[in-house]
Amino acid sequence: MNFDPLNTAPELQGGVIECPEFDLDLTLNSGQVFHWIPAFEGFEGCIGETPCFIRQKENLLYYQGGNAVLIRNYFALDHNLSLIRDSCANHPASYDAAKACRGLRIMRQPRWECLATFILSPMKQVAHIRQMSLALRMGYGRKLSGSSVPAFPEASVLASVTERDLRQCGLGFRAGALRETSRRISSGDFDLENLSSMNTEDARKALCSLPGIGRKVANCILLFAYERLDVVPVDVWISRVLVSFRSRKAKSAEELERYGQRLLGPYAGYIQQYLFHRARTEKSKYPRKLKSIGSRPSYSKTAKASPRRILKTK
DNA sequence: GACCAGGTGCCAG
DNA sequence: CTGGCACATGGT
Numbered sequence: 421m422n423f424d425p426l427n428t429a430p431e432l433q434g435g436v437i438e439c440p441e442f443d444l445d446l447t448l449n450s451g452q453v454f455h456w457i458p459a460f461e462g463f464e465g466c467i468g469e470t471p472c473f474i475r476q477k478e479n480l481l482y483y484q485g486g487n488a489v490l491i492r493n494y495f496a497l498d499h500n501l502s503l504i505r506d507s508c509a510n511h512p513a514s515y516d517a518a519k520a521c522r523g524l525r526i527m528r529q530p531r532w533e534c535l536a537t538f539i540l541s542p543m544k545q546v547a548h549i550r551q552m553s554l555a556l557r558m559g560y561g562r563k564l565s566g567s568s569v570p571a572f573p574e575a576s577v578l579a580s581v582t583e584r585d586l587r588q589c590g591l592g593f594r595a596g597a598l599r600e601t602s603r604r605i606s607s608g609d610f611d612l613e614n615l616s617s618m619n620t621e622d623a624r625k626a627l628c629s630l631p632g633i634g635r636k637v638a639n640c641i642l643l644f645a646y647e648r649l650d651v652v653p654v655d656v657w658i659s660r661v662l663v664s665f666r667s668r669k670a671k672s673a674e675e676l677e678r679y680g681q682r683l684l685g686p687y688a689g690y691i692q693q694y695l696f697h698r699a700r701t702e703k704s705k706y707p708r709k710l711k712s713i714g715s716r717p718s719y720s721k722t723a724k725a726s727p728r729r730i731l732k733t734k
Numbered sequence: 735g736a737c738c739a740g741g742t743g744c745c746a747g
Numbered sequence: 748c749t750g751g752c753a754c755a756t757g758g759t
Contacts, residue, residue: 542740542742543754543755543756544757545758549739590756591755592756593754593756594742594755631743632742634741636740656740
């Protein structure tokens with residue numbers, strides 16, 4: 421091991437594990453997780469409350485903090501990617517995307533931080549979600565010795581601060597939803613662990629009862645924190661992709677979702693992630709003009725230009 | 735400045 | 748059930 425040690429905290433033990441068919445960089449930048457920061461040609465962050473530094477060199481994963489079992493589980497190194505890829509081999513466009521994203525894995529994220537983070541996601545770009553997530557961690561999360569990225573704040577903490585405070589983190593209109601959801605969870609009114617024993621449909625319905633969580637966000641949570649690998653979150657990008665796959669046009673986002681599941685098979689959520697990544701990174705293959713379903717708000721043209729512009733500081 | 739971002743909630747017809 | 752709009756913020 422020749423990388424620079426991030427620090428010398430005694431609790432950070434180093435180690436290395438094999439990771440065939442894994443692309444750490446691709447996985448951490450695919451829009452499923454938002455708190456890993458590039459450092460020393462690797463990434464620093466945390467897995468739940470465990471501070472961690474990770475760096476990949478070919479088929480080896482070097483780490484400080486955590487342990488091999490924790491890391492293998494978090495990055496889902498046990499998923500059989502060739503099996504998953506082959507599950508869509510009958511659909512050329514998807515198969516191409518899957519092959520182009522070789523090594524991208526759908527991780528197993530801690531429930532609460534995944535749920536809370538995706539409440540932040542509506543009408544935000546991946547880079548912005550990252551900003552908000554880090555602002556919340558810095559402001560209200562537990563400091564972890566060994567990583568400059570704090571843990572995600574507990575629900576009870578977020579429930580105890582004001583909506584104003586949350587808006588200070590750049591959350592905008594999402595602040596109220598995050599606060600109220602935090603309250604529902606920290607009060608014991610809503611139990612995230614219960615969902616894991618429920619079927620996907622029931623779990624989705626339960627998630628959608630929380631403020632700020634609609635079908636799309638619920639699907640992200642089911643896919644990224646409950647390992648429901650067949651679930652397809654339909655956002656602007658996936659909407660464009662699926663629309664481009666067929667001539668007949670869909671009437672609703674939900675119909676597109678069913679179409680996606682049928683088309684992409686038992687690992688539709690995984691394949692969706694490949695398509696999402698490709699659509700987002702391959703420039704202008706999917707025109708933004710196309711009115712995609714259920715996501716493009718039409719801002720009122722009559723609304724007056726905000727006077728807030730005047731008080732803009734700096 | 736206009737446009738857009740891993741949408742949701744609410745309300746009218 | 749469907750269509751239309753408001754909701755905050757920041758980057759290109």
